[in-house]
Amino acid sequence: MEAFTKRTYSRKEFLSFLGKASMAVVIPPFLNRCGNTATVLTPEVLSSEVINFLKGIKLKEIAASDKDDLLLSEGMDYYPVIKWGTSINDVDRFGFNCDFTCFIPLDEANPEDGLLWVNHEYIDSLFVSNYNYRDPAQIRTKVQVDSEMYNVGGSIVRIRKEDGQWKLVENDPYNRRITAKTPIPFNWDVAIKGSSMAIGTLGNCSGGITPWNTFLTCEENYDGFYGETIYDENNVASKMPSKYYGWDSFYDYPPEHYGWVVEIDPKTGSAQKHVALGRFAHECCTLYQLDDNRIVAYTGDDRNDEHMYKFVSSKPNSLKEGTLYVADTIQGKWLALDWERQPLLQKRFKDQTEVMIRAREAAAILGATPLNRPEDIEIDPITGHVLVSLTNNKYKGDYHGSILKIEEKNGAYDALKFTASTYLAGGEAHGFSCPDNLAFDLAGNLWMTTDMSGSAMNQPSGPYMPYKNNSLFVIPRFGDDAGKVIRVATAPRDAEFTGPWFAPDGKTLFLSVQHPGEQTSDLQHPTSLWPFDDDQIPKPTVVAIHGDLIYKMNNLHRLQ
Ligand code: FEO
Ligand code: CA
Ligand code: CA
Numbered sequence: 001m002e003a004f005t006k007r008t009y010s011r012k013e014f015l016s017f018l019g020k021a022s023m024a025v026v027i028p029p030f031l032n033r034c035g036n037t038a039t040v041l042t043p044e045v046l047s048s049e050v051i052n053f054l055k056g057i058k059l060k061e062i063a064a065s066d067k068d069d070l071l072l073s074e075g076m077d078y079y080p081v082i083k084w085g086t087s088i089n090d091v092d093r094f095g096f097n098c099d100f101t102c103f104i105p106l107d108e109a110n111p112e113d114g115l116l117w118v119n120h121e122y123i124d125s126l127f128v129s130n131y132n133y134r135d136p137a138q139i140r141t142k143v144q145v146d147s148e149m150y151n152v153g154g155s156i157v158r159i160r161k162e163d164g165q166w167k168l169v170e171n172d173p174y175n176r177r178i179t180a181k182t183p184i185p186f187n188w189d190v191a192i193k194g195s196s197m198a199i200g201t202l203g204n205c206s207g208g209i210t211p212w213n214t215f216l217t218c219e220e221n222y223d224g225f226y227g228e229t230i231y232d233e234n235n236v237a238s239k240m241p242s243k244y245y246g247w248d249s250f251y252d253y254p255p256e257h258y259g260w261v262v263e264i265d266p267k268t269g270s271a272q273k274h275v276a277l278g279r280f281a282h283e284c285c286t287l288y289q290l291d292d293n294r295i296v297a298y299t300g301d302d303r304n305d306e307h308m309y310k311f312v313s314s315k316p317n318s319l320k321e322g323t324l325y326v327a328d329t330i331q332g333k334w335l336a337l338d339w340e341r342q343p344l345l346q347k348r349f350k351d352q353t354e355v356m357i358r359a360r361e362a363a364a365i366l367g368a369t370p371l372n373r374p375e376d377i378e379i380d381p382i383t384g385h386v387l388v389s390l391t392n393n394k395y396k397g398d399y400h401g402s403i404l405k406i407e408e409k410n411g412a413y414d415a416l417k418f419t420a421s422t423y424l425a426g427g428e429a430h431g432f433s434c435p436d437n438l439a440f441d442l443a444g445n446l447w448m449t450t451d452m453s454g455s456a457m458n459q460p461s462g463p464y465m466p467y468k469n470n471s472l473f474v475i476p477r478f479g480d481d482a483g484k485v486i487r488v489a490t491a492p493r494d495a496e497f498t499g500p501w502f503a504p505d506g507k508t509l510f511l512s513v514q515h516p517g518e519q520t521s522d523l524q525h526p527t528s529l530w531p532f533d534d535d536q537i538p539k540p541t542v543v544a545i546h547g548d549l550i551y552k553m554n555n556l557h558r559l560q
């Protein structure tokens with residue numbers, strides 16, 4: 001068992017992590033990788049001088065908006081970094097529906113030049129392949145499916161700051177695409193549905209970063225692409241066809257090859273699917289490295305009444321050797337999805353591999369607690385609490401969701417017991433609905449994006465009307481506004497903000513603008529025109545948000 005590290009940092013180290021990386025001191029692990037952080041910010045680190053500065057920041061909330069635009073609070077501005085369709089080299093283009101972003105500097109001494117990973121979660125076929133499912137006369141072709149397969153997965157692009165702005169380094173040798181056609185091996189000793197290799201990755205929603213500087217990308221709603229294998233009460237399997245995209249009409253890839261956490265090497269692009277983390281609609285994967293270098297990985301299954309999991313490795317820096325647990329949040333117990341130790345699992349599944357493939361069923365058999373769509377998970381860098389977005393569960397009457405707080409017993413991330421409570425509830429009292437992505441900044445303020453669905457937003461008689469377009473909120477840590485939920489950005493029409501990630505210099509918040517104009521049924525009349533470029537169609541785009549407010553919230557202003 002290991003407690004939340006109460007390491008203290010010297011003043012010099014603290015200054016270093018706040019942006020003066022050129023000073024010759026050791027930067028503590030994770031401190032230059034915010035957005036999905038396990039950074040430990042102790043009260044000793046946050047001196048009274050620093051806290052007083054943070055207390056003095058005045059945030060100006062912006063009103064909810066239904067405008068087709070990206071609107072920001074005073075003190076923040078934005079520019080596009082890369083849009084759907086942008087050429088990244090002679091052969092490749094940036095994919096559709098950008099989600100999780102993660103920036104890793106090529107050289108830690110220069111935080112203004114590095115590799116940005118971006119997930120491409122799913123496609124809108126109307127824009128990507130010109131297939132309109134609303135028209136019953138249309139039949140999807142293989143050519144269309146192939147272009148859809150190209151537009152999911154992820155992108156690695158080199159970006160660097162020039163004249164104060166992050167710019168794509170076009171044709172950089174590191175620029176590459178990972179798509180639904182990229183062969184990806186399983187990190188497992190047994191074949192998965194007859195193969196040691198999957199073709200492609202898809203449904204890439206949120207993700208994470210490893211302490212050894214690789215990207216994690218999570219396969220979420222995989223059943224929309226190749227369907228799912230389902231089992232009846234007699235344990236007899238049948239194939240449920242693809243829910244949305246019908247790729248299984250052209251490619252006979254097993255559903256079991258999707259629904260995993262995938263690790264990507266930034267420099268080589270080599271990828272692997274981590275079977276030990278289980279198979280379900282992974283929203284994210286947030287890692288904590290224990291003092292003995294064993295890894296704890298938290299990950300949620302974003303579907304109504306599904307579960308929250310954590311993997312604890314038995315070997316240093318392994319995402320293969322260890323135990324996957326699922327949460328019983330009522331009794332505060334982590335239940336081991338371990339075939340050897342669980343007779344109930346032995347009754348239903350033939351071995352551990354099957355338990356991992358059918359992790360949802362295994363979790364339910366063990367009595368895991370159904371949750372209201374567990375999405376993003378972050379570790380609070382000051383309290384050490386694990387925060388989990390529960391987006392909503394409309395069928396249970398939970399329209400606005402909440403953030404769940406997990407406190408591991410004695411602060412030990414590998415503990416088998418914990419307490420769970422509501423950290424923050426969505427709804428009128430706090431002015432937000434449907435929390436999704438979370439990110440702590442360099443000073444420990446919490447940033448949160450919302451995910452009200454495009455079809456439900458701005459419906460006059462619906463529950464989401466007061467909230468208008470999806471938004472970005474910040475929950476300040478210090479000062480008069482501490483704990484308040486303050487709207488600081490609103491998204492273009494039909495869009496959702498995703499993938500918040502702070503650049504290591506604390507001066508930029510990378511943010512994806514996903515599915516603007518998603519309610520479009522006729523390309524001639526799109527419901528959004530953002531980002532307002534010459535093509536006159538909406539485009540999923542990664543933006544850089546910058547300005548005085550970002551700078552101050554990350555506590556850099558005073559230190560320059
Ligand atoms: Fe793709 Fe759960 O959001
Ligand atoms: Ca999400
Ligand atoms: Ca979501």
